[in-house]
Amino acid sequence: MPVLAELIAALADGSVEVVDLTAPLSESTPILRLPEPFANTVPFALEEISRYDDRGPAWYWNDIRTGEHVGTHFDAPVHWVTGRDGEDVSQVRPGRLVAPAVVLDASAHAAADDDFLLQIDHVREWEKRHGPLPEGGWLLYRTGWDARAGDQDTFLNADENGPHTPGISAECARWLAEETPILGLGVETVGTDAGAAHGFEPPFPCHSYFLGAGKYGLTQLRNVDALPVRGAVLVATPLPIVGGSGSPARVLALVER
Template sequence: MSATVLNGLITEIAQGGIKMVDLTETLRPEYPTIQLPEEFKQALPFSAEVISKYDGDGPAWYWQNITLSEHTGTHFDAPCHWVTGKDLPNGSTDTLIVENMIAPVVVIDCSKEVAADKGFILTVEHLQKWEAEHGTIPAGCWVFLRSDWRKVADPDNYTNMQEDGAHSPGPDVAACRWMIEERDVLGFGCETVGTDAGQAFSFDPPYPHHYFFMGSGKYGLQCMTNLDQLPATGAVIISAPLKILNGSGSPLRVLALVPDRAQEPAQ
């Protein structure tokens, strides 16, 4: 049976019955890295330096040294990223449960709401309205907030920073607790630079996604793209972080497997 499933996976990918969608932004120097208030130390953006390029430093080969942070570009947040998750088992990139690196996803389309209000806050009411249409969110699955952020954000002010801080979408405290306590999801993902809303510094507690998800051994994915190519239910996410010793997170390639009958529920 398991061999049949794996053969089916390879065959369906080859024949296009399962479409693969790359949810990853290209790692490049210009892609914005999260900016904290200046009293805190900052994460580095991506940079690359050529070691050799078919030249005297290496006649037949091209390669680069690279510098970045664990939270640069499309990346994964591990539980130990936040103080609430610091002592949990399987909480760093080198101790994660590998079986969680393949998991179903539900996609909450908030693109209209974000187009009308870039600081849109995801609430329990919104999640329950989604469930009324698409069914109960299954335990162990990713919840992705689709914002189409690349289309609505000002490229020169990608985090939408204003005088009173950033305005970008994210969940409120109750929505975070509901996803964990009522639905036992695997993690929460988005297209913006942080999983928490731009104004989440003012929530109680601040940064509720980080506070509650990391504190429950759950995950985050951010700086993704192409969420508009995913169905509401039925897709499967491959998210395998680098195995960094004691890593708090990791840039990674996030891939979605999308069945051709996209509306068929995952379970």
């Protein structure tokens, strides 16, 4: 049987499950908040054009207003100054939007410490148990933070010192971006960097190193706990916005059951 026919049959009989990793997109979707004097993105908004009424008797449709980096979204290299000469989101090759994924679960560490940082040794220990990081694939970093996504304040977890969310150390971010074969990093938090990453050297190292290396980011993922440690195939579908630094995305995983 041809490969695609086998896939269709597996989807139909449930031996391959499609897991939605995407957070619903609405006016209540949590968004990143930067301090003054920096500019902030607008939240998502749905503006009705017509709904089976005088404005359009047989149809319902809306305008949307949103930032590129609202909700579950894709970061393209040009999003960061280190990747300023790299791809915009419309230039990402389609073949890179379908790729293998592995899950590194640090949720126990994050539950004990909101500011937990993944280190190189954590990843190397994971590789000893589960095998190498995937060539041309995604590292999905599970922290359990998606459980907080229903409330902006709890999700951002900020106080007078700034946000407190788990992330990756600067040293580990550089190593992952420059010395491993993965094509991108996926997280459950509002951005790929830790809440305290504004104070790291360099600031926001996941953005700096991954996007500077021509790699990608996926943020505000859900249901990562439903994936196996390895073996899933990730399908990321950002809008091909010409000149765009990123896009809200529907992110799906194919999992063999």
